[in-house]
Amino acid sequence: MAKYAVIGLGRFGSTVATRLYENGDEVIAFDNNPKAIDEIKGRVSNAVILDSTDERALKEQGINEMDGVILAIGNNIEVSVLTVVILKKFGAGPIYAKVDNKLHRRIMELLGIKNIYFPEEQIGEQLANSLLSKNVLNYFDLNQKLSITEITVPPEYVSKTLQDLALPTKRKINIIAIKYQKLKVTDAGENIIEWETNDMPGANDVIHEGDVLVLLGQKHEIVSLIKEIS
Amino acid sequence: MAKYAVIGLGRFGSTVATRLYENGDEVIAFDNNPKAIDEIKGRVSNAVILDSTDERALKEQGINEMDGVILAIGNNIEVSVLTVVILKKFGAGPIYAKVDNKLHRRIMELLGIKNIYFPEEQIGEQLANSLLSKNVLNYFDLNQKLSITEITVPPEYVSKTLQDLALPTKRKINIIAIKYQKLKVTDAGENIIEWETNDMPGANDVIHEGDVLVLLGQKHEIVSLIKEIS
Numbered sequence A, B: 001m002a003k004y005a006v007i008g009l010g011r012f013g014s015t016v017a018t019r020l021y022e023n024g025d026e027v028i029a030f031d032n033n034p035k036a037i038d039e040i041k042g043r044v045s046n047a048v049i050l051d052s053t054d055e056r057a058l059k060e061q062g063i064n065e066m067d068g069v070i071l072a073i074g075n076n077i078e079v080s081v082l083t084v085v086i087l088k089k090f091g092a093g094p095i096y097a098k099v100d101n102k103l104h105r106r107i108m109e110l111l112g113i114k115n116i117y118f119p120e121e122q123i124g125e126q127l128a129n130s131l132l133s134k135n136v137l138n139y140f141d142l143n144q145k146l147s148i149t150e151i152t153v154p155p156e157y158v159s160k161t162l163q164d165l166a167l168p169t170k171r172k173i174n175i176i177a178i179k180y181q182k183l184k185v186t187d188a189g190e191n192i193i194e195w196e197t198n199d200m201p202g203a204n205d206v207i208h209e210g211d212v213l214v215l216l217g218q219k220h221e222i223v224s225l226i227k228e229i230s
């Protein structure tokens, strides 16, 4: 069980704080707005009214005994920067910082922060990439080189086995899961369609119309496959 | 090549608009702030000053001839809702809506919007989950059931082959990639360490100390594995 401090309880900070607590970690939440503290009580280990630029208060709260500090004050670059300087002075960390704009991110990079989060940009890119094609239901950059995508099965794949397709050999793309629809009967005797996932696809598995393929591969391979099947 | 309208050019909207354009799609960007329009000119197909609650202006711009409409006005629930009502009246869509808080999301759900984005919450959860353990470098929910995680290799895995570990059989978890460090010599004759990715791991591949494993599996299996190796 790890111990984290979350400074700033806006939408990002409060999400991180409560989720970490639900995951079983110890979470101390800080904010200088009493209302934010009231709202989060009971959903974290401890919630304390505190100004993040108050060195002594941070020290008293044991900020350098944490396994990590999440700095979730995006809107005020000055406060965010001053807080980082104080945290670094105490050797507190690692620091996970949320930023609100490109300048803010650049400043955090220059301060040596490695874990930077810019939600609007990250989710904006994810949406744009998932719209690469009508057939793309989902798209992630796993890291700088690898991407994962979920696509509806193109007509030319239907009735082929994974071995026929030979995506790994031909395109260096792995089919890591196949989602398919299954007809079920409810307890009420109703016929319904439910989605199931085959997360261990085998070479002899056959692809059916309406299936969804989950693919992993190098980004440019994934993107070129997507453009080809559209 | 698809045609998209992006309404609202804040950080989320401008990211989506410019990224879609870079991806090769036709993008018409709308905002009622002339400054936002100036800033994005040249990075989208067309940028037009427009109030999203102006039915006639939207119609004149051909809003119902789009392959999709991205509604990126989070801060003003009233404007956002009114715009959705107008878009639905024209049969424009599908609609991808950004929301700024839980109430806004609930309203969008009630209006029948299926593609809802709440960046602070989504990235907040992703960060919290990636902190499940010091050994977790990354964590995604691929969908409601499947998760992907990158973990540092636990000591008990070192020198074993993938076949030895038998993660798929024992835990229904797939090792979909292995990242490892490789010693290289630069043109300047320097020894440096670079990360490489084996994205087609084979049964006889051996795991080395310092490797990073990329795993895919059912969420509860992934989470229990993470808790075990911590």
Ligand SMILES: Nc1ncnc2c1ncn2[C@@H]1O[C@H](COP(=O)(O)OP(=O)(O)OP(=O)(O)O)[C@@H](O)[C@H]1O
Pocket (backbone or CB within 6 Å): A007, A008, A009, A010, A011, A012, A013, A030, A031, A032, A033, A036, A050, A051, A052, A053, A072, A073, A074, A075, A076, A079, A098, A100, B120
């Ligand atoms: N000096 C400070 N010390 C402690 N908390 C602060 C300080 N300044 C601001 N906060 C708190 O940080 C929280 C987040 O701040 P703010 O809303 O400005 O940032 P944000 O990044 O836009 O938030 P969100 O996560 O909702 O996007 C607020 O609850 C605010 O009260």
Ligand SMILES: Nc1ncnc2c1ncn2[C@@H]1O[C@H](COP(=O)(O)OP(=O)(O)OP(=O)(O)O)[C@@H](O)[C@H]1O
Pocket (backbone or CB within 6 Å): A120, B007, B008, B009, B010, B011, B012, B013, B030, B031, B032, B033, B036, B050, B051, B052, B053, B072, B073, B074, B075, B076, B079, B098, B100
């Ligand atoms: N009625 C309107 N018609 C067109 N554009 C509008 C309208 N109202 C607001 N906008 C624009 O929408 C953009 C985003 O608005 P706002 O910043 O309020 O939302 P946000 O969701 O907080 O943005 P961000 O994506 O930066 O988080 C702004 O550029 C603003 O000018």
